[in-house]
Amino acid sequence: MREDAESLDITDVTANWVNAEVLRAGLDARIRSLADLAHTPLFFGRLDYVPARTFYIGRRHVHDAEGDPMVIDWRAPVSQPFYRASKKDPQDIALRRRFGYAAGELTAYEDEHLTDPSDAETGSRLLQAEIERPRVGPMRDIVATIQPEQDEIVRAGIEGSLCVQGAPGTGKTAVGLHRVAYLLYTHRERLSRAGTLVVGPNSSFLHYIEQVLPALGEMSVRQATVTDLVAHVPVRGEDGAEAAGIKGDARMAQVLRRAVRSGVSMPQEPCVVVRGSRRWRVPADELASLVEELLSRDMRYGAAREALPQRIAHAVLVRMEQAGEAPDDRVQDAVARNAAVKAVVKTCWPAVDPAKLVLRLLSDPEFLAEQAEGILTEAEQQAILWAKPARGVKSAPWSAADAVLVDEVDDLVRRTPSLGHVVLDEAQDLSPMQYRAVGRRCSTGSMTVLGDIAQGTTPWATASWEEALRHLGKPAAAVEELTLGFRVPRQVIAYASRLLPEIAPELREATSVRESPGDFSVRACPAPELDAAVVEACREALLHEGSVGLIAADARVPALAVALDAAGLPHLAPGTETGEGSRLTLVPATLAKGLEYDYVVLDEPAAIIDAEPDIRTGLRRLYVSLTRAVSGLAVLHAAPLPPALAS
Template structure:
């Protein structure tokens, strides 16, 4: 494969978006022209931002003005330039139309940039015309003659590499190579491979310059489509989900600006890790939350208790939804007495049997408890109206409203259809065992609280309270929800996420082999059902990513020894990186002391270092690193990456999921596995921590390795 063109840039005039002349053969001049194009793009972006900042937020009134000011602020923030990156990372040259002789040249970047006349300088990667940059190949050029990728260092273009795709041109400038696809396998592009394998420090970067064809198909799926992505470690499923959110906001901005987009992750450390991706793509309005915080946001209750594993599993089962529904609607009593409404000199009566028919009809409508209760007022008032009309009166709508608000109707409704609170219903269920099966009796409190307000709720309880809150008043639906690490959520947690997208769509990301909770899903079909989606529906699809771009083959092959024991039905991941990476398995006498040595050695390499230890070892490992003078930061699930100058991160095994580091030191695999409630879950946890490395993995152990890892491959 010819090396990419790489020369220091020199000053030159910028190229235009349309060219009729052959591509220059002088690499230095060509590189200088592309750098000049970048400088022009930066100048135009600065002009666009200055224009936005100069606009006056006059919406006609205070509320409209405030809304417009916020919109302009978001626009200006999205137009900020990042000097560490380039505004474009690729170029596509389209074939000239027959008889036209004009070849179209488009620069593909993170956002749209136009000149003062409105003509494009950079095309947003999300635009439809950018699709061929990601999907075209010699087998299907998609109208392209050439694709160019740029090498970038410090925000400057330092190299370019061309890929002829079709037509009868001369193949472009020096450095081009005849390649058949945009993939990173088979030596397709050294610039692409370097970008994928480039060491990283700090939060996750966007992958907009390296999106692969199979990833691009997921990213650009229609907004009405719910996608479930089964992805092996290193396949980029998290980044694909985030880029899908960015693409949807671009392609369906007006719709999603009203309904909103939400990203749900496993913990705060994960959200800190991925939080910079969408802002780097110009999207600053997407909300991020964890599955736990999602339900906390819907209730004033807070976690003050911890359930046993068995109790937490029982509370997370889908049948709890039926228990709560029965308990809530069981509050509606039978109509044993007639409703009597005095009005003027008359007393109007609605028989009990007629009221009972109303109750049954309202219960069967499928609306929320509170909505049905509000309807009952009007139903009773209407029955009184009918009685008035039968007696010869002519009441109008104002009379019906007055009757619905009258004291007798309010008192009657309160008696047969009382107002309830989620906490009171759940406290009653958990203290009395009402509606619970025999095998659910472990849920009953031995010492029930005297009041719901005094209850000590667990994390699983908050999910149940969220379910009850939805039964009382329907949860508003968002336009799109991205759910990562979905395999770890209980059925009740999945229901909580699903109702946030009841009229919208979802992107569900996960890996069945990385399920590490006692309630991990057995299949994606089951998870989708709890989310309120049907895999057999034409708008719901299951996709599988097996090509790994981040985890090197030496690392993934070692971790894959665990797959037959933890997920025998899944295809093993395939690393397509040119660099096999580094794997060191080091037996030691003292695992913590060995970890310090291994961390020092790993820090000699470029990039970030993650030291992953059993949760119970965090204090001991941290003390050992401090004593050795190793500066590090703790990622404990509540905070992370406060200072990008720190390269070493100490991570408990239960928080490692979703994170990536260039160098990873895994300390005492046997202890990590043994900390889980059963052997299979322990091996799955181990599979997770072993696949966090994107360059090199060091395994330090004093105890024997778990069987599948100890065996000779």
């Protein structure tokens, strides 16, 4: 198919050079979309329908030289029974075949006769082997192993938004990414115009998942963090937990709305427009009524500012008509551009620079007190003020939370463009103001919200999905829960779930379909010997196939890096490509969320807990760290473990 596209001769087939360029760009895009990924098989299953019709199911559509289909895209309706058919509900499928691969080579196949009563229903060994296959490198797609409850979420319609609460290892991130691929397949034209976006918690996470959509043939989906979305100012500073929590509170939206409109004033002088030999006068009280009418409407500040000169021009045109003239739209536009009208607008409705407004709010105690009166307490106002007044936007000590405030003001001034679909992963960690920043980017589109309340590790982590969806502007979104794990071994998820009564008592404990319990150990050792014991545990883990992650409190990372170097164990930073001889990654606990490793060595749980501002957040951080393992987990500690994990 790619060679056919490359061999097309489009010379002299268009009327002009513009059409030729458009045609060439389309053809080049088609050729790029047909690129192969090394060691990625084109098909992974087969369906034999009743009556006899056979379809091979794969990552993308493939046809032969005559145009007849050889492989059916997994997203096509005819492929759906591959994921949902069963003995109880065969869905007209006589046989379902799964293919097994090793390094791109076909190695095995397995048949399920769904309509044959003599063929007992057993679990798929190939499916189990694929789920338990070692993880090396970036996250891979799960297109061959999607389960029925996951498939229902993947194929949910685009009309409504969807929230997925998923325990560790339930595949919620993969489900969200495959949902994007499915929506692009079924609503290609609509989403290609409006655009799609995947929002992740940090750049390491985005690097980890970046190959999933290209493996499914989707190259145009943008991936970003919340910080990337609101990059209006250079972020150099960092807030403490108290200041960040207040700046992230939804009440700040009210403060900012007041601040944006604080510069609007009522006209004190009439507006006199001179056209030719005539002078047209609009009294100050009439101008004031125009300003008040615009203030009363729920319009964006910039749109209202653009409307004001037109309103004044209309008042002038009414006077012209009363005087017997017949002005048209061109006259009204000319009056709106008149210097006298511009002077009124500049005085009464001044332009607002979002960054400068937030800078003033965080630097000027009196201005902040005026705008936050009745909304923030005096103590809260003091907490968010900068220690030193900033001299300018570029030199200001902007924090990540400040950038979100600038984005809020920017939207109050002018509408943020809306995308067709947004996937928000690890959503439980966002503040209300961050939710608002993401939500306004799909105000007219739909969302897929992914997260786990139990993994909320920020001081402002959401208490409920109902609250989060309200801030996102999607209060009617359906909430689905995934509790069947496919990644975390049974013993590991059971051990980590002991923390749920303290960190998220309302959630159900996850179960695992993993047949192997996994390698699991908890080892105590004296404090002076802890570093050496951790290094030795990493060495043991590297004897196994797959990736190894050493997860530790951020403050412990430098010392462990020195110990690994001294022991001759090369290691990587999160998000770095693994390769031969470099399968070990040293992971700060604050960056572990969303990542997965075949074997995890967890250093000193007490240090991970103590690094957080409160015990509940610390236990949640520990819960996240414990559940990064795919095949094995070794916990090493010198300090006492939390009571729930001690026995």
